[in-house]
Each structure stands twice: as C-alpha cells, then as structure tokens.
Amino acid sequence: MELGGIHHVTAVTANASENVAFYTRTLGLRLVKKTVNQDDTSAYHLFYADELGRPGTDMTFFDWSFAGRNRPGAGQVSTTAFRVPGRETLEWWKARLDSEDVSYGEVFERNGQAVLPFTDPEGQRLELVDDTTEDEGSGVPPGVPWKHSPVDRERGIRGLEGVTLALNRLEPTATVLTEQMGFRKVEEHTENGHRTATYEVGPGGPGTVVRLVERPDLRIHRTVGAGGVHHVAFRVPDDEAHDAWRAKLAEAGLGVTPVIDRFYFRSIYFREPGGVLFEIATDGPGFTADEDPERLGENLSLPPFLEPRRTQIEAGLEPINPAGAARA
Numbered sequence: 001m002e003l004g005g006i007h008h009v010t011a012v013t014a015n016a017s018e019n020v021a022f023y024t025r026t027l028g029l030r031l032v033k034k035t036v037n038q039d040d041t042s043a044y045h046l047f048y049a050d051e052l053g054r055p056g057t058d059m060t061f062f063d064w065s066f067a068g069r070n071r072p073g074a075g076q077v078s079t080t081a082f083r084v085p086g087r088e089t090l091e092w093w094k095a096r097l098d099s100e101d102v103s104y105g106e107v108f109e110r111n112g113q114a115v116l117p118f119t120d121p122e123g124q125r126l127e128l129v130d131d132t133t134e135d136e137g138s139g140v141p142p143g144v145p146w147k148h149s150p151v152d153r154e155r156g157i158r159g160l161e162g163v164t165l166a167l168n169r170l171e172p173t174a175t176v177l178t179e180q181m182g183f184r185k186v187e188e189h190t191e192n193g194h195r196t197a198t199y200e201v202g203p204g205g206p207g208t209v210v211r212l213v214e215r216p217d218l219r220i221h222r223t224v225g226a227g228g229v230h231h232v233a234f235r236v237p238d239d240e241a242h243d244a245w246r247a248k249l250a251e252a253g254l255g256v257t258p259v260i261d262r263f264y265f266r267s268i269y270f271r272e273p274g275g276v277l278f279e280i281a282t283d284g285p286g287f288t289a290d291e292d293p294e295r296l297g298e299n300l301s302l303p304p305f306l307e308p309r310r311t312q313i314e315a316g317l318e319p320i321n322p323a324g325a326a327r328a
C-alpha cells in the first residue's frame with residue numbers, strides 16, 4: 001500500500017479574476033474546473049492543471065475575497081514547485097516571466113536539479129524545477145500541457161514537482177511521513193542556516209517530493225491568507241486503497257476525517273503534527289466526470305448535491321473576468 005505522489009495543492013486567492021489570468025495566461029495551465037468550495041458555496045474553487053486535469057498536475061484555489069494577505073509561518077506549505085522539461089526551459093521561462101512583469105529569483109541547484117523561484121501576484125511562493133534529470137520512464141509520468149495553452153507545449157508546466165513545508169521542528173513531521181505514510185528520506189542538508197530534508201514516496205522523483213525546512217524562528221500560523229497554501233493532497237488509486245489508508249491513519253491516532261465525496265475525487269483530511277493540513281484523495285473519477293474534455297472549466301460545475309441550489313449559488317458569486325484583471 002503506497003501513496004502515488006502528490007494529488008493536488010490547494011491555495012487561497014482573494015482575487016479570482018487576477019488568479020485565473022495568472023495561472024492560465026501567464027503560466028499556461030488549463031482551468032479544468034470552475035466550481036464552488038463545497039464547505040462554503042459563496043467561494044469559487046478553481047482548478048488549474050494539464051489538458052485533462054490528471055492527478056498530480058493540479059493546483060487549486062479557494063477564492064476568499066475577504067482574506068488578508070497570508071503571513072508566512074511554520075505549519076505551512078511555504079513553496080509549491082511545478083515541473084518543466086529541461087534546464088534551458090528555465091531560461092525560456094525567465095524571458096516569459098520578464099515579459100509578463102512577474103518577479104523571480106536566480107536559478108539555483110538543489111539536489112542536482114535546476115530551480116527557478118518566482119511568486120504569483122499575491123506573493124504565493126512557486127518554483128519551476130527541471131524534471132529531466134530523473135531516469136526517463138521512472139517516477140510519476142508527467143502530465144501533458146493543453147494544446148490551446150498560450151505557453152508552447154514543449155515548454156509547458158507538466159505537473160507538480162513537490163512541496164516545501166516550513167516547520168518549527170522536523171522530527172514530528174518526518175516521523176509521520178516515514179512511519180505512517182511510507183515516505184523515504186532522500187537527503188538532508190543545511191540551506192541558508194536551516195535544516196532541510198527531502199522525502200519521496202511511491203514511485204519517487206518529480207511529483208512525489210516533500211521537502212521539510214526547520215524554522216524554529218517562525219510562529220505557527222494556521223489561518224491561511226491570500227497567497228498561502230491551504231493543504232496538500234496525496235494520491236491513492238481507488239476507493240479500496242482510500243479506505244485502507246483511512247483505517248491506518250485512524251489507528252495511528254492522526255485524527256483523520258471521514259471519507260468526503262468531492263465528486264471529482266474522494267478525500268480524507270488530517271493535520272500532521274507540524275501543523276500542515278494533509279489530504280489523501282482518490283485518482284478518480286476525475287474532471288471529465290461531468291464535462292466534455294473539450295469544454296472543461298468553461299461553465300460553473302456543481303456536484304449533483306448542489307445542483308438544486310444552482311440559481312442561488314450563482315447569484316452569490318462574483319463574475320470572473322480575467323481579461324479585465326490588472327496585470328501582475
């Protein structure tokens with residue numbers, strides 16, 4: 001019983017139009033689903049991913065217009081990394097980010113991979129990582145950028161590479177990763193004076209990476225603001241594996257929720273001891289469950305249990321207008 005890597009990362013925006021403009025126009029991801037937060041239907045839930053929204057390729061956002069700017073702290077996902085093919089592709093992206101007025105840092109090497117750090121318009125910390133140093137054919141297969149993306153297909157983002165967690169102490173989280181969740185420690189080093197350790201799960205390599213950074217200097221912030229990450233989800237292939245994972249985590253005393261049907265996948269949640277909210281989600285049924293693959297994300301999708309309230313829900317949502325969004 002192994003986790004298959006990262007399923008998705010869910011973050012917070014306070015500006016849906018600007019968010020759609022950035023993730024689809026600047027980064028070239030496909031808006032594969034426009035739906036609502038099932039626990040707060042006054043908020044959009046926006047999913048950006050590869051051409052079909054394959055598990056492991058999506059970054060999603062809750063649109064909370066009232067949210068203040070996120071305060072970086074411990075107990076948070078501090079950085080989300082996307083995978084792109086090739087070192088020279090990072091140079092191509094630097095030019096693209098320049099032309100889009102997006103701020104980015106210097107390309108640096110981490111465990112033999114080139115990394116380009118940048119931020120979204122709300123300060124969300126992101127990275128592009130060259131995933132071609134891994135053996136071809138091993139690990140999580142990359143996603144496929146959408147053919148109508150404004151970014152060249154061969155340069156496009158092809159999924160999530162990994163996440164970095166900022167923690168007061170590494171050990172409690174590391175123990176849950178390795179003892180309960182099947183992660184393997186890859187390496188540990190000191191970066192900018194902070195202990196940093198890398199873990200992989202399942203097939204290993206891009207799409208399965210969790211980095212831990214020890215930050216005893218940061219306060220724990222559990223209220224996630226705009227530009228912050230709400231949770232990270234990991235993959236299981238089917239309902240049977242999902243149920244088995246739920247039983248295992250419950251037995252370990254991790255306070256896991258019951259199975260929640262998100263319609264596009266099924267979810268369980270628990271907070272790891274460092275304070276980060278983890279989810280385990282099924283690979284299916286996926287985003288083509290209620291829309292034609294050619295038309296994904298064009299209209300507001302509601303799961304069947306919310307469909308009877310469509311008129312009321314639509315009336316409570318601000319229209320999204322990426323064309324009118326201020327440039328980053």
Ligand code: ZN
Nearest residue numbers: 010231233279
């Ligand atoms: Zn989620």
